[in-house]
Amino acid sequence: MSQDPFTELKNRQREMWASFGPTALFTTPVAGHVVRFAGIVAGETVLDIGTGTGVLAITAARRGARVFGLDLTPELIEQARENAAIARLPEINWKQGDAEELPYPDASIDVVVSQFGHMFAPRSKVVVSEMRRVLKPGGRIAFATWPPEHFIGRMFAFVGRNSPPPPPGADPPPQWGNPALVAERLGNRFDAPFFERGVMKFSALSIPHFRLFMERSVGPMQKLVESMAGDPEKLERFRAEFDALATPYHFDNAIHQDYLLTRAHAA
């Protein structure tokens, strides 16, 4: 019996993100920005959705928050646990689970955060409803996303064009980087959102160094390149297009990638 298409998609995503660990070196500084932007203070209850190796959850816990970290991918939760032990923050509660079915009670969280995480849940309506459900009255959300017009947004669109189509009804992740659409999605369940931007830098000695890193550590790229292994010409064309896409963002030995931050209080 075949599974529903969203379950299949999430099973693929779970496998795809397992190699993400080394990329957290570059998302670590962003986590400092998100925690400051979210205004997290000691004693607050914080949920980090799509925690990966735990960079945002651990940064919030260092401020004295009581933190829950959730991710679809068990390999990354294991790394998050190791990171928390190194940071001497063993009390963070880690769980494997889905942003579209949060395993937490209604009205139990002060701040729901996500850094390039909830944007990968396929149904924006479901994830907004879940984030709102777990928030206490007066609680807030704060998240970082990739804008569609900048490098990573364009890269995901490019990878998407070369991959099997997602199920009908799945929202493309970089739509979460469009402020007008974000405001529409939060609708009347949240007050009008506040936005800010930042730049994430990926160290890259050359474009091919950067591409190699992405092919090894960013699941959607990795899977796509694996699927072209039997067609060297296609792979070569794909790589040339990728390099052309990345080139304008490469200067001072880094790829510069803008991100969008959104903050909103529960209405």
Ligand SMILES: C[S@@+](CC[C@H](N)C(=O)[O-])C[C@H]1O[C@@H](n2cnc3c(N)ncnc32)[C@H](O)[C@@H]1O
């Ligand atoms: C780009 S990584 C970001 C990880 C981390 N927040 C960081 O900034 O380093 C995306 C993460 O979202 C997780 N993810 C994707 N879909 C998810 C879902 N439906 N529910 C929970 N986590 C999900 C992936 O497993 C992965 O860890």
